Amino acid sequence: MSFIRKPLNRRSILRAGAMGGAALATPTIFTSKVWSQTYLNEPTGAEVTFGFNVPQTGAYADEGADELRAYQLAVKHLNGEGDGGMLNTFSSKALTGQGVNGKKVAFVTGDTQTKSDAARASAKRMIEKDGAIMITGGSSSGVAIAVQSLCQEAGVIFMAGLTHSNDTTGKDKRANGFRHFFNTEMSGAALAPVLKNAYGTDRKAYHLTADYTWGWSQEGSIKKYTEDMGWETVAAVRTPLGAGDFSQYITPVLNSGADVLVLNHYGKDMVNSLTQAVQFGLRDKQVNGKQFEIIVPLYSRLMAQGAGENVKGIFGSTNWHWSLQDEGSKAFVKSFGQEYGFPPSQAAHTCYVQAILYADAAQRAGSFMPSAVGESLEGFEFEGMGNGPTLYRAADHQCFKDVLVVKGKENPSSQFDLLEVVEVTPRAQVEYPADMLGGELGNFNNGV
Amino acid sequence: MDVILLQLLNGLDKGGAYALIALGLTLIFGTLGVVNFAHGALFMLGAFCAVSFHEILNIEMVAIDPEKTTAWGTPLEIRTPYVETYLGDFGHWMLNYSVPVSILLAIPVMLLVGFVMERGLIKHFYNRPHADQILVTFGLAIVLQEIIKTVFGANPIPQTAPQTVRGAADIGAALGFDPGVIVYPYWRMVYLGFAAAVIGAVFAFLKFTTFGMVVRAGMADRDTVGLLGINIERRFTIVFAIAAVVAGLAGVMYTPILPPDYHMGMDFLVLSFVVVVVGGMGSLPGAVAAGFLLGILQSFASMNEVKAILPGIDQIIIYLVAVVILLVRPRGLLGRKGVMES
């Protein structure tokens, strides 16, 4: 049995905040606070409520479960329980484990189902009923963009979870939304030099792309950077989301003259297409006198687990990996591993960091007012969170930090040890001008 | 030419999978008159028989190495499967062949599941409206799915084909093409052969045994068969169990192609319904023919040349074909009048 769900121990739950339930039961209709508040859901009691909106059902349920674990850990650390995790290595020392702005952190949870409608309904519940001051989480770009624009309209801060599409902080960016995770543009910029070293400049690439916005974004970025270094794109074929069997898309690759296959798929699609591509013998093939290669631009450990030994030797990029040896990562892995018995995924990492960053910004601002928190996040420079020196760029609310290029490990030592970090691409190399991706932030909305 | 041949192979392979899943569904439709929304879940359960078998074989002896620690500070555990420790080479062979060998586990398990399901639940719904059947079997499908999710998690769990059939065969070379032009994975050919064998076996069973004859008579006219004094109820149970086994075996053998997760049944459910209906309600040959037809058309619609003319055609081809066939042939390819029409 590979995945054991370890529940939180009971005492920690009681300590972690006995208030989520209280918040669930509080009637809000007659106590309409709007009139007395200076901003939406201003916390008036001894607690402040965060909303953790993660996929609990559907294909990303395991990733969502990992995100939730990370959030619960973050709440513990914020409230001064446990070993403090990355709070000890975080360069900002505003947070002291006394909660945020003197208020204990409580949380409510919800299920996005990885559907825009359900995610928005769940976020609305947290805002309207539970009085959440901030919404965070999610495991897909469509959901992130949908919830981000909801939070903008409603007037709360949205701290995006795992979302990799350029659009989240590109053409769909919003003032109230912030993203720590990297994007396809950075994946392309980080991967290209490594691919050049490993596979040379004379390559013919064949793209299989999930037929929706994230897939196109990914395909565009990889094409752009690989073509710049001399690769030729033979074809870019769109595959339906959730196709299951990709054989009809893989066979044309065999005789296309291409010697590299780029799989712009994520989640289950990636697991299936990679498994099947390897079965078709692509990796044993010689084309144009070169070894045929497969690339998966966006990796996650959970996907690597799903694809099993097929990931061996395959390059990709990732936001963070638990084998990193900096102080922040070590502290986080230790704290997470001791709590749950296995290392955190990159989704867990980005969610943990987002929760801490929000709390820190609120603490430094001395208020939970979205505009105040937002301003203290804008242009914020920090380190000690596992990705080296990081900047929350003011112009598009996107974090800039080192990007990891990883490779499927040949001889994994455990079921979690599937990827090895081949290169940490420095931040300077993945930066791009803020106006490149279009979009407009607009103004902060405080909801009143 | 080689491209066409390859897509034809793909289509046959897909068709085999579709036909295998649809076969059980149409058996249940045709004989029992029940709309079984839990059929996808049976497929999924079969796949998880393979997963469980693999996990059982992989029950590990855990030794703690006090010298080394994990990244989060607990002692490193060294795991070796018991099977390998105690059975040596045979244990290794078992691990290698876990997918095909798990058929031996899947058959009794699925028989039991089918038996319990029919006796415990479906039996009471023979005379209920189709709407009720849909609701109850859909509920059951969700429950089965959630149980699997609780035990195994939501992430796909990879299963590997045996070492000897893991790679791809160069069929092209055998047919006189240049080497490397037409390669096809061994396991997919195994799957196609397996599908053909199972379909053949079910047909032979219905065609050449007395039991099968009664069942076919029951499919044609249940009331008359009942009037002849034949206990059709008991046979229904067995038919249902057979359908469950067929779905389960389809699931077991599909695991190396598609790493199974708890939701895979739902993903196949709609598709298998379309296949059954296009084939014609209650017609076994129809379901098989429709499976292959849709599989092949889907493969060809996915070709770049076709997509260049009709963008997005590969996304809708199955449904488009279903609409066209149902409009041209009112009861699908080989359906009979009066079955499930009201």
Next chain:
Amino acid sequence: MVLKNSSPTSDLIFFAVFAVAVLTMPVWLEPIGAGYPDLLQKFAIYGLFATGFNLLFGLTGYLSFGHAAFLGVGSYTAVWTFKLLGMNPIPAVIMAIITSGIFALLIGYVSLRRSGIYFSILTLAFAQMSYNLAYSVLTPITNGETGLRVLRSDPRLFDGAGEAQGPLLANLFGFEMTGYAGFYFCAVVLLIGFFIAQRIFRSPFGIMLRAVKTNQNRMTYTGLNPRPYTLAAFVISGMYAGLAGALLCITDPLAGAERMQWTASGEVVLMTILGGAGTLLGPILGAALIKYFENIFSAFNEQTLHEIFGFLPDFLEYPVVSVSSLFVGEGWHLTLGVLFMIIVIFLPGGLMEGVSRITRLFRRKPQKSEPSRATAPAE
């Protein structure tokens, strides 16, 4: 079959009671945690959707497995109306009803050439085609995975540049259609929809539709062609779905493709059967129940459970919480599945059968105190 032999007056009383119940939902749903605007809006909207679906399925027996397509079409039309004409919900509602009506006419005309499961699969096929195309190739129109939203750069003819700074929410002559205002808008539309449905149930047209369900052959032999009646029912029910889709966008201006997926079509089928197909109130109850589970049960986590079971002694509390946590939070689907099975096994007519059983229980004692309501099933 509640309300089978009822008179116009009792209908009116029933409608009045229903109207009061709907409009006071924020108050009486508060104690069970459902009294917040978003969920109330969803109750009203999906209630309307299911009511419309029931007009087709409950009356004619034609089981459409593609009704979500009309919901999606209504949503996209509404958002496009916002984008082009402005944020007033009235044109959006009208446009959505018209477009989904046309869409339903086309699909219905083709699909109704077949009956039974063949009809179901035809509607399913059309809906899945719409979904797949909306998600991918039609992205310029639908904005694909992200969903169609109103942008600042949209022309919005009648809003003009004056409101450029305001939030992009539907706005009915100065009232923003979010929160309770949004709910009351939906509630009023639901009441109108319910009233029309009630009229249809009683009308000769409704009786025709029931005749289609009971015995289509006999109807044909009497010289009546059932096709126009069923097609009319199909179009009306498609319009209800389109209207519901428009309301979804009025309360929250975003239209996503997954609204058209087969699971969404399946959901409305489940809502209707769960509540009681062919009854007026049933589908609305079914819709509310499913939405309640989706929104409230999924929000429970272990912490909340410890709150609830905190009164138990420790040695009991922990096992109770671990068992019940299987059914909430990430396990809320399990509860739904179990609920489906229990209801269909013990209450073959859905929730409404439960209601009528209870009323019958009470009626036996005070003899015929309530002569108009809840008579025994006719068939």
